[in-house]
Amino acid sequence: DTAVSQTPKYLVTQMGNDKSIKCEQNLGHDTMYWYKQDSKKFLKIMFSYNNKELIINETVPNRFSPKSPDKAHLNLHINSLELGDSAVYFCASSQPGTVGTQYFGPGTRLLVL
Amino acid sequence: GESVGLHLPTLSVQEGDNSIINCAYSNSASDYFIWYKQESGKGPQFIIDIRSNMDKRQGQRVTVLLNKTVKHLSLQIAATQPGDSAVYFCADVTSGTYKYIFGTGTRLKVLA
Numbered sequence: 214d215t216a217v218s219q220t221p222k223y224l225v226t227q228m229g230n231d232k233s234i235k236c237e238q239n240l241g242h243d244t245m246y247w248y249k250q251d252s253k254k255f256l257k258i259m260f261s262y263n264n265k266e267l268i269i270n271e272t273v274p275n276r277f278s279p280k281s282p283d284k285a286h287l288n289l290h291i292n293s294l295e296l297g298d299s300a301v302y303f304c305a306s307s308q309p310g311t312v313g314t315q316y317f318g319p320g321t322r323l324l325v326l
Numbered sequence: 327g328e329s330v331g332l333h334l335p336t337l338s339v340q341e342g343d344n345s346i347i348n349c350a351y352s353n354s355a356s357d358y359f360i361w362y363k364q365e366s367g368k369g370p371q372f373i374i375d376i377r378s379n380m381d382k383r384q385g386q387r388v389t390v391l392l393n394k395t396v397k398h399l400s401l402q403i404a405a406t407q408p409g410d411s412a413v414y415f416c417a418d419v420t421s422g423t424y425k426y427i428f429g430t431g432t433r434l435k436v437l438a
Contacts, residue, residue, distance in 0.1 A: 217369075244424060254334050254413055256370070256428040269425055303369050307424075314360060315417075315426060317369030 216240050217318040219304050225324045226294055233290045234321045236304030244268075245287040246305040246315065247279060256303070262287055294325045334413065336433040345403040349416030349429045352397065356418035356427075361390055361401045364413045364431075373401070373414075403434075411436045 217238045226232055238245065246269075247259040260279045261269035267279070276292045287304060304318040339345045351359070357378040362370035376383045376390045376399075383390050389402040399416050416429040 246424075246426075248428075254364075254431045256415065256431075258426060258428075261424050263424065269423075305369075313358075314372045314375060315370075317362075317371070320367075320369050 217306055217316050219318040219321050223322050227326055230294050231292045233288055234302055235288045236318055237286050238306040240306055242306035242308055243284055244307045247289050248303040250301040296325050299323055299325045334431055334433050338435045338437055339406050340437050343406055345406045347401045347414050347432045349399040351418040355420045357421050358419050359399050360417045362415045406436050408436050
């Protein structure tokens with residue numbers, strides 16, 4: 214009965230590769246997010262989708278492309294991975310309408326070698 | 327980026343004592359504030375929230391105080407327990423923007 218799930222939990226890959234991280238929520242939320250957490254624990258929003266529509270796109274390299282096939286899923290595809298992409302990536306979701314609590318997934322630990 | 331040069335502040339408290347974790351925010355338009363707890367290897371977990379029309383809200387063992395004049399938020403944990411050891415984040419957001427801004431985080435260590 215996991216609320217927000219992410220796969221994979223760990224991802225180790227070589228520089229230059231392309232990889233995807235998947236996120237699913239079963240909370241019935243309309244809004245989903247991707248965050249990047251660096252080694253100093255700083256959490257920064259990357260993207261946000263509301264009802265499959267992109268509403269936030271921070272200054273993220275265009276090697277990162279989110280895709281929302283439906284309201285319950287928000288996937289993150291990363292092209293030409295670089296060393297600096299190593300981080301923990303968190304997916305989150307929140308209820309529609311006025312701002313509310315975000316529910317986070319367990320994170321995907323990406324290590325680029 | 328904002329995290330360059332910053333290290334995670336640490337608060338060490340004795341088990342049973344009260345803890346106070348502070349946070350400053352910069353956006354005067356923010357009207358919703360949240361505290362999250364992040365345990366090692368897990369995602370942030372909601373603790374308590376407060377809207378800008380309030381200055382205090384209490385939960386179970388936790389209290390959030392909001393001072394909009396100085397743009398300051400604090401989280402008080404009563405009778406701190408070993409299970410409270412984690413990194414705590416504040417976040418603020420303006421209604422209608424969906425852009426949640428997280429603080430740098432504070433690591434809470436509970437000493438036995």
